[in-house]
Amino acid sequence: MTDWKPSGYPSISPYLICKNPEASIAFMREAFDGSLLRRFDRPDGSLMHAEVRIGDSVVMIGGGETGHQSAHVHIHLYVNDAKSVFERAIAAGATQVQAPIRKRPDDDLRGGVQDSSGTIWWIATQ
Numbered sequence: 001m002t003d004w005k006p007s008g009y010p011s012i013s014p015y016l017i018c019k020n021p022e023a024s025i026a027f028m029r030e031a032f033d034g035s036l037l038r039r040f041d042r043p044d045g046s047l048m049h050a051e052v053r054i055g056d057s058v059v060m061i062g063g064g065e066t067g068h069q070s071a072h073v074h075i076h077l078y079v080n081d082a083k084s085v086f087e088r089a090i091a092a093g094a095t096q097v098q099a100p101i102r103k104r105p106d107d108d109l110r111g112g113v114q115d116s117s118g119t120i121w122w123i124a125t126q
Contacts, residue, residue: 014060031085031092047063109125110123111123
């Protein structure tokens with residue numbers, strides 16, 4: 001039987017179209033320990049498509065000037081230590097949307113950052 005998706009890939013992956021895909025990939029690697037799985041470049045050397053693994057998930061990135069730029073995309077990311085990952089994301093160039101906070105006793109500890117492409121990352125620990 002032929003596999004219907006690549007081995008180790010989730011059924012759903014966010015797909016971000018970024019004006020500066022190189023900066024987005026660098027941010028995911030630095031802030032979230034992302035690892036580049038695949039990359040396909042256009043003939044001019046610019047990024048056409050890339051895939052970055054973060055934990056057990058894959059974020060797909062398209063690059064360049066298109067009519068389909070991602071705008072105000074929100075991604076929720078569970079991590080082992082929301083405060084330290086939040087601080088790494090800020091150190092990697094993100095801007096703070098919300099400092100990590102637990103709004104109710106039974107809620108996740110969650111903070112938000114926005115990267116240079118405009119993606120808002122909600123970083124949480126249960």
